[in-house]
Amino acid sequence: MSGGAGGAGGRPTVVIVDDAAEVRALVRTRLRLSGRLEVVGEGSNGVEAVAAVREHRPALLLLDVSMPVMDGLEALPRVLEASPETRVAMYSGFSEEGLAQRARELGAVAFLEKSTSLDQLADQLVALLDDRGASPQPAEPPVPALDEADRTVLREHLERFREVFDDAAIGMATVTLAGQVVRANAALAALLGVRLEDLVGTAYGVLAGGRADLVEDALDQILSGRSRVVQLEHDVTDGARTRRVMATVAPVLDSNQRPLYLFLQVQDVTAERRAEEQLRRSEARFRLLVENVEDYAIFMLSPEGLVESWNAGAQRIKGYVESEIVGRHFRTFYPPEVQAARHPEHELELALRDGHYEEEGWRVRKDGSRFWASVLITTVHDQTGRHIGFAKITRDTTSRREILEERERAATALAEANAQLQQAAEDQAHFLAVTAHELRTPVGVLAGTAEMLTAHGPELSAEERRELLEGMSSSATRLRRLLTDLLTASRLQASALELELEAVDVDDLVETAARAARRSHPDVEIEVGAEPGLVVQGDRDRLAQAVDNLVANALRHGVPPVRVSARASGEDGAVVEIEVRDGGQGVRAEMRDRLFDRFATGRSGGGTGLGLYIVRQLARSHHGDATYRPGDAGTSGSFVVTLPRIAADARR
Missing domain, CATH: 3.40.50.2300 (Response regulator)
Incomplete structure (x- = not known):
C-alpha cells in the first residue's frame, strides 16, 4: 500500500x-x-x-x-x-x-x-x-x-570520514587561502619532520625548505584562476637527511566556483627523483655515445618501420641529415629490386618473431651509390612488454668485403699459378722423358752402326754397308730435326727468334716438304695439291719447318694417305691456307683444346709435344695462325696454317 x-x-x-x-x-x-x-x-x-x-x-x-x-x-x-x-x-x-x-x-x-x-x-x-x-x-x-x-x-x-584523512599514508592538510595549515595528518608531520600539533597555524611556505616563493606562486595561480591544481617540488630537511617531496595543491570551491579553502597532499619522491636522475644521466651518456659514433649507423624505427632517430654514423654512412630522413620508411635504404620484393618489411616480421634479425647485403646511399652493409635489427619493448619499435645498427663493410674478395681472387690466382707450375713441372718431366726416348733410337742407331763398321767393316758386304749408312743418315736427320725443334721452341719462349723475311713461293714450299717426307717414308702415299701463284712474306726456313712439322705429325699420328694442299681464301683471296690432312678419324674432342700447347702429345704418346706448338708460334710470328678443323662425321680433320698473301711481283 x-x-x-x-x-x-x-x-x-x-x-x-x-x-x-x-x-x-x-x-x-x-x-x-x-x-x-x-x-x-x-x-x-x-x-x-x-x-x-x-x-x-x-x-x-x-x-x-x-x-x-x-x-x-x-x-x-x-x-x-x-x-x-x-x-x-x-x-x-x-x-x-x-x-x-x-x-x-x-x-x-x-x-x-x-x-x-x-x-x-x-x-x-x-x-x-x-x-x-x-x-x-x-x-x-x-x-x-x-x-x-x-x-x-x-x-x-x-x-569513518575523518579516518580517511587522518590515517592516510600520504601527507594531507587543509590550508587557508593564505597558506596557513589548519588541519594536518600524522603522515605529513612525519614527512616534514615536525610534531603534528606544531603544524596547525604554520604557513606551509615556512615548512617548504625555504621555498616560500614556490608556495606563494601556487596560491596565486589558484586564486587567480590560472590553475585548478598546482604541483610543486621542494626539499625538506629532517636532521642530517634531506628528502625531495612533491606537493599537490587543489582548491575546494563553493557553488560559484570560488575557492573556500585549499587541500594539500604531500608525498616523498626522493627515490623516484634519484632514479630519474640516474636514468637521465645514463640516457644522456648513452645518447652522447650513440650520437657521436661514426662507424655505425644507429637509429630507432617505429613498429611500422619509420625512422625515429638518427646519429652521426647514420648521416656519414647513408648521406642523409636527420631532417631529411626522420619520418620516412627505412625501405629508402634498399635497392629498388629489394624494395619491390618487400624484403625490408620481411626483415621486421622476422625480427618481431625472433627478437632480432641479422644479414649482409647491398644498401643505397642518398646519392644513389651502393655499399655492402652488415645489419642488425633488434625488437624493442617497453617495461610492460608492449612492442614500441626496433633498434637498427648498420655498418659499412664495403672495404672489408673488397679485401676479402681480393684475398679470394689472390688465393684463386695463387691456386691457378700453383696448378700451372704443377702442370709445367709435369709437362717438363714428361718432355724430358719423351725427349730421352726420342734421342735413344737415333743415338742408338748411330752408335751401333759406328761400332759395327769399326769392328766388322771388312766383313760387311756392299749392300750391308749401304743399309747401315742409310740408317745413320736417317738417324742424323731425325736428330737434326729434334735439335732444330728444341732450339726453335727455346727461342720462341724467350722471344729471341730472328726471321729473315723474303717472298716465299708457297707451291715450292709445299712440294719441298712432300719430297722430304717421301724420302723418309717411301712406303706412304703423299699427295700434293697447291694452287699456283701463291706468295707470302716470311722466313723460308721457318715456314718450311712449320710445314715439315705438320706433315711429320700426320705421318706419326695419322693414317695414309697424307694430303698437303695450299689455296687462297678470305676476302679478295688475301689469305693463304696451307692444309695437311690424313685418312684417319681425326683428333679426339678432349685433346683439341691442347693440340698447340707445349709438350702436348697424342694418344700414341710419340714425339716431344713441341711440333704443333712450334707450328702455331711460327705462324703467329708471321702474322698468321695455326688451327685444327674437325672433319665431318666419319672423316678426319685437318691442320691449317693461315698466312697473309702478297702479290706475286713482290718476289725478289
Missing part, C-alpha cells in the same frame, strides 16, 4: 536511504519514537531510492550522499522526476558548503549533517514541509533521549 503525503494517523511519510544499515536503523527508530513521521520505505543506494519514491510517493526523502552503485547527487534528479511532490533532504557526513549548495541546485530542500543531534532530526524534517520555513513545533509527547549505544553508533559512522 502507498503511504502518500499522509500516513497512518495523518502523519507525514518519509523514506530513508543510506548505505549503512545501522544508520538507517538508528534514524528509523528515532523518527518512530518522535511520533511525528511515519517511515514507509528504505534503501541502500540511489537505485533503490528511485524505486522507493516511485512506489510510496512519500512527503519526505532522507537521502545519503556517498553510496555505492548510484550516489545521492546522481539519484536526486531521478527521484524528483519519479515523485515531484517529494521533498528531499540530503543527509551526509561531509560538511563542505560547496556540497550542500550543489545539492540545493539539484532540487534538495535541505542539507543535513550527520553530526546533527538525532533529537532535532524529526523537527528539522517536519519543518521542511512548511513552505514558509517556520520553526518546527515541539514534539508531543517529549522524545526520549538516545541511549549511549545509539550515540556510539552515530559517532563511529561519522568517524
